[in-house]
Amino acid sequence: MATTKMMGILNVTPDSFSDGGAYNSVEQARAHAEKLISEGADIIDIGGVSTRPGYTEVSLKEELERVIPVVEALNDLDVQLSVDTFRSEVAEEVLKRGATMINDQWAGLYDPEIFNVVAKYNAEIVLMHNGDGHRDIPVMEELLLRLLKQANQAEIAGIPEKNIWLDPGIGFAKSREEERIVMSRLDELVATGYRVLLATSRKRLVNDLLGGEMSVDERDEGTAATTAFGIEKGVHAVRVHNVLMNKRVAKTIDALKEIDNHG
Numbered sequence: 178m179a180t181t182k183m184m185g186i187l188n189v190t191p192d193s194f195s196d197g198g199a200y201n202s203v204e205q206a207r208a209h210a211e212k213l214i215s216e217g218a219d220i221i222d223i224g225g226v227s228t229r230p231g232y233t234e235v236s237l238k239e240e241l242e243r244v245i246p247v248v249e250a251l252n253d254l255d256v257q258l259s260v261d262t263f264r265s266e267v268a269e270e271v272l273k274r275g276a277t278m279i280n281d282q283w284a285g286l287y288d289p290e291i292f293n294v295v296a297k298y299n300a301e302i303v304l305m306h307n308g309d310g311h312r313d314i315p316v317m318e319e320l321l322l323r324l325l326k327q328a329n330q331a332e333i334a335g336i337p338e339k340n341i342w343l344d345p346g347i348g349f350a351k352s353r354e355e356e357r358i359v360m361s362r363l364d365e366l367v368a369t370g371y372r373v374l375l376a377t378s379r380k381r382l383v384n385d386l387l388g389g390e391m392s393v394d395e396r397d398e399g400t401a402a403t404t405a406f407g408i409e410k411g412v413h414a415v416r417v418h419n420v421l422m423n424k425r426v427a428k429t430i431d432a433l434k435e436i437d438n439h440g
Contacts, residue, residue, distance in 0.1 A: 179434075181404075181427040182414035184220040184259065185213030186378065189243050190227045206247045214256050217424035221254075222280055222416060223247050223271075224261035240267055248274045259303070265290035272298040280416075282349065283307055284327040296335035303374050304328060306346035316355040317362050320345060321369070328371060342414070343371045348380040356382045360406065367411035375407040376416035378423075401426045408434075 189206050210221050225243035226235055235243075244260055244267065251258055252275030259278035260271040265288045268279045277300050284304035285292050295302045304327050306320045314322075324343045331341050345359050345366055360382075367373050377383055383399040384391045391399070397419045404415045404423045408430045417423045 180431050181408050181412070182219040183217050183420050183424050183427065184222050184374065184376075184414055184416040185210075185216070185218035185420045186224070186416060186418050187213065187221050187247070188224045188227070189247050190225060203246050203250045207250050210251050210254060210256070213420050214254060216421035218256060218420045220257040220259050220278065220414070221251065222259040222261050222278075223251075223276075224280075225267075226262065237264060237266055240264065241270060245270055245274065248276050252276075259301075263287040263291065265294045268294045272300050277301060278303065280344075281305065282346075284324060285330060286327065289330070292331045292334035292336060295331070295340075299340070301340040301342065302331060302336060303342040303344050304331065305344035305349065305376075308350040310350040310352075316351060316358055317365065320359065321365065324366075325369060328369075338371065341371050342374045343369065344374045344376055344416075347375070347377045347382055353382055353385045360403070360410075363407060363410035363412060367413075372413040373411070374414045374416060375403070375412045377403040377407075378415075378417040378419070397422055405430050 187206060187210055213221060223244055225240045240262065248258060248260065248271045257278060258276040259280050260267065260276050261280040262268055263281050263283040268291050272294065279291065279295055279300060280303040281291055282305045304324055306324055312319045328341050328343065332338060343366055345363065347356050378400045379393045379396040383396045383403060387396065387399045400417060401422050404426050407415060408427060415423055
């Protein structure tokens, strides 16, 4: 039976929008990672740079100082380690220390060398749709064109198709209406043949779908609904804060789809 993978979020930053400062010591990060694994995480995504609205970009040195000790502290755990970075230098250092996935919010556009680094270590890479929010064509068309172009660049660099993931970039460079359009057309992204990661956890879209005025920690049920919707559209993994809730939703949907396929 095909099972939806759970990517648990581990932010080791002082300013992430949902859990900033909660896990920015190695001990706290280790404890939270163990909790996420106990709840069913298949992948732990370690982030040393906040992507919250209005975030301040940190230096390469500071990012390395945040993520390297955490990767080293977690590489004995029975879980895949991903690092959320767009810098090839960070990718190089974490991959040599046991990470096997890079989650690049700029899909190689910020630092194209990241493709060569990922290929060198035979690692996986997530290519996320991003931009400045200004576009000359409809959002879904731009998303598909940009991600397929970057996936092609990744393959030219030597990353096999099976190691490439696409992320539609909910919460990045899109209006809420555009995000609704992207969600409704997720199956088109799945149809490209690449594996798809959906990352909606506690984001403004969820708040909007719930009617607004929800604090970030009140958005888990809405997130779980987007998980179920995404799985129905064919996504292969979800990136979430509340692994336990989303794991239960995914297991239920996956089981029902299996019955439907053989019923």
